[in-house]
Amino acid sequence: MAEQAGTLRRTPLSRDRILRAAVALADEAGIESLSMRNLAQELGVVPMALYKHVANKDELLDGMIDVIVGEIEPLVPGADWQQTLRRRILSARQVLRRHLWAPLAIESRNMATPAVLAYLDSMVGTLRAGGLSADLAHHVMHALGSRILGFSQELFDASRQAGRSGATEPEPAAGLPPEAAARFPHLAEIATAASHDDGSVVGQGCDDQFEFEFALDLLLDGIERLRQQGWRSAHRPG
């Protein structure tokens, strides 16, 4: 679309409009394409105009993180703590799947924007209301880590080994390339072993959603067991 100068004035710039445009740009073109200059051009504006609304690029990233945290399903009370946490975390995961740049952005930032803190605070509230001690709740928050926001650092993705970034690639089959399979026999074995539903999906690659829920439930079940046992953290060696 060609720029129409003069006749049609663009909607005025605002912090909110900048943040939404930044999120959209990162969604479509990847975080590495998100520069102040690119963003300004996308908005039909001179780069310096952005600096009236965000102090610098770091603040822009913080604002973008707040935008996506705002997309997470709000707290719905009524169920037990496990179900409440589980549902909200899986909602966060759905959000993160729309914004693949977010994990990297979150890790690169120093974190702790008010919106993230509010989210974490409500999660702790759920734990406390569920009967966990403050002590246990503290450790649980650490143990869940980034999973609370719906993502996890996956080192292990047998299929991708030399591919490019590909935010929009449709999962290019599974299994290791032959020469890698020869060097790493254990990886080769388990790469094809992810028979999630009775073997019908063998070789088709693994189900991210299943893996996420598997790990999440492993943690939640272990935590509930500790809660039932009245666990206390006074067992340091030394």
Next chain:
Amino acid sequence: MAEQAGTLRRTPLSRDRILRAAVALADEAGIESLSMRNLAQELGVVPMALYKHVANKDELLDGMIDVIVGEIEPLVPGADWQQTLRRRILSARQVLRRHLWAPLAIESRNMATPAVLAYLDSMVGTLRAGGLSADLAHHVMHALGSRILGFSQELFDASRQAGRSGATEPEPAAGLPPEAAARFPHLAEIATAASHDDGSVVGQGCDDQFEFEFALDLLLDGIERLRQQGWRSAHRPG
């Protein structure tokens, strides 16, 4: 130290020397200070000289990751799978604590260098030798995620809320700032609740090592329980 030209020739450039210098530079000045130009200057060399030994910056980062993976304690057989994994993962954690830039570098890369794959392969070998099915081992690798390499994404660090990067800061006390504590009461409560050894450390902040081991053991214990039960992943809904 002033440059001595002519009389003393520098040791010749090599891929290995470049990688070690890059790791040292990232350790000392942070990953954001690691540029091809800075690195070249550190080595007393013109920037273009680096490109004879590494194709580009991405390959440099991959090489750096391989260097630190090489620092992880090799496999020592003899113990059960839990002890073997636990020891190696805690060794990896010690390595990562010397190279604070590594998690971000690992996340920013597409991963799967041969050295990382070899490490993962040997970890899977430990699981299989310990009696886990290939199926379960697959899910376990996903569930452990970056913890296999000794780090985890911690969203939750109650103390740091507005501080700067600070790779060398000595942990600036604990507890939330007063105004944050008022807005986020649950966070405030658990921030001071990390009484790791019988209350004597209350208020001093939390023990990263304890939190890491807590989460790791929660996972390992849960996995061992599944193994004992002969768990199989055929219970998908639908």
Next chain:
DNA sequence: ACCTGAACACCGTTCAAGT
């Protein structure tokens, strides 16, 4: 054939000159 300076196409951000 090898090495390397200059150049290219970018960054985030400052600053002073225009209105």
Next chain:
DNA sequence: ACCTGAACACCGTTCAAGT
């Protein structure tokens, strides 16, 4: 007072000119 072009101090990488 506000806006913005040019400029500054960087990037990673290419390329052609030097030896």
